[in-house]
Amino acid sequence: MSHIYQPLMLRILIEAGGTATIRQLAHGFLDQDESQLRYYEDRIKKMPLPVLKRRGIISHDGDLVTLNCKKLTFEQKSQVLMLCEKRMREFIMQRGIDLWGYRLIDTDPIPGSLRYRVIKESGGRCALCGATKKERPLDVDHIIPRSKGGKTEYENLQVLCSLCNQEKGNKDDTDFRNDDQPEFVPDCKFCYPNIKPRIIKGTGTMIAIKDGYPVTEGHTLVIPKRHVAEYFDLSDSERRDADSLLKYLKRKMIKKDPSITGYNIGVNCGESAGQTIFHLHYHLIPRRDGDTSDPRGGVRGVIPGKRGY
Template sequence: MSHIYQPLMIRSLVEADGTATIRQLAHAFIIQDESQLKYYEDRIKKMPLRILKKNGVIDRQGDLVALKTGKLTFEQRAQIKMLCDQKMQEFIVKRGLSIWDYRLLDTPVSGSVYYEAMKESGGRCALCGATKDERPLDLDHIIPRSKGGKSTKDNLQVLCSRCNRTKGNKDDTDFRKLKQIDSLPGCKFCFTEINPAIVVEEHNSVFAILDKYPVSEGHHLIIPKRHVADWFTMTTQERREGEELIRVLKKRIEIADKTITGFNVGMNTGESAGQTIFHAHIHLIPRRDGDTPHPRGGVRGAIPEKMDYGD
């Protein structure tokens, strides 16, 4: 970043007539930091904009945000600004710098420690297994800095930008202890073993194929790319993205086939539950009126005599 920081500092000093405080220079750096601008754009969309719009205070048209108060007088603007400043200052007095604990770096990570941590990670997120080709990789403090965690290699793990942003500062899980297996040679459902021609759809950490022995026409399997035994050992991200892909496929199947009137969604976990391929997979089975004489009970048919449970 020296290619940016050094000329930016010189330009900022020139614009300030040759002299500026560190604080003034920091303001200039923030304005030029696209990652910070993107971060706050995202924060604005997720919280204050959504809440204020819901309460009828503001309106949004694309990237344009406006108060719904109509034209304000000079006195009204002054009073509103005073009340907003009062609310902010009251909270700052109450909480102090702890408001920004999650943003403060007490000890920067040295280049050598950063390199070693990244090398040990194998270039993958310790939680979801994402690579740098899928999303940016961050160094995360296992014990958060706000809780006294140090910037040493034993307290650092690699998380992708998505996992790192959603990890709270009260969570001290060491995700490096989770065993990550990309693929298992000979596993029929490992992504590296699958013929790309049969892949119907991909969605980040999961993909879908048509079942080789379908229960009904349009029977799909949604499968994590990473080798993982069952639904319960899939990561939160894999389960979430699996559910997202199920919704996309359901809608697509319904549009293509108007005879579909229902769906069964489920997974077999363990040999006693009927699992035969021990790589997690979720069944999406379209149903049609009359495809079985007695559909009542649905998935309870896993044990046939329990399917009809009376009134």
């Protein structure tokens, strides 16, 4: 990288009047380090942006982040800045250099050409849950973590989405590239390419369609984009996406139809449990008062005569 480091260092020195500390030079290098900028862009998107937005302190529109407050006076700005500085200083004093330990582990950033190769050969998808960059940020992950001696080389790199990578952490060395679970099965009725025209809503790794043979009006199916045979094969991030989509659909249903007073949510796992299409799907069945003479027992009714107790 000397072809860029040398002119960059000279430029910083000239702009500083001919003299600069190592720290000042390092700040100048950071301004030009795209990998570091992307890292902190991802960190901001994961946290603190969603936390501050949820608390109503900021608003977020595309790449633009804005404070949700009237124009502050000089005194107000000073008070807020002093409070922020105090909180930061207290936390840093408490944690010390260990605060940045997770960044100091990887002192050998992944070269851009190697990062590109790994992402390209992954098809631009998370090796665990199948998410693409459209659903959440993608990370190039060390299979054997740097904290366990893993090297920055092609054989030790895989693509994980931000959620899966966070769950994996820097202690686990599972290679998800060798997962035998196919992403799509050509003759599967619920695989993403075959069901795409029927999609009414999608959230991350999950999509929703109307049931072809509805039990009640509004009966909807929530299905993973990846070919997953049953519930117990889902990744944690897929379960979270499914939960999020089910909650969204529930809110939309009740808003559209106030007569809905309850729901059945069910998953059939295995032929003996009634599964006929072996691509996992959640049933979200809206219920209304009087839609059956005796609703007592709910899902216990899957075994005749066992609904009542």
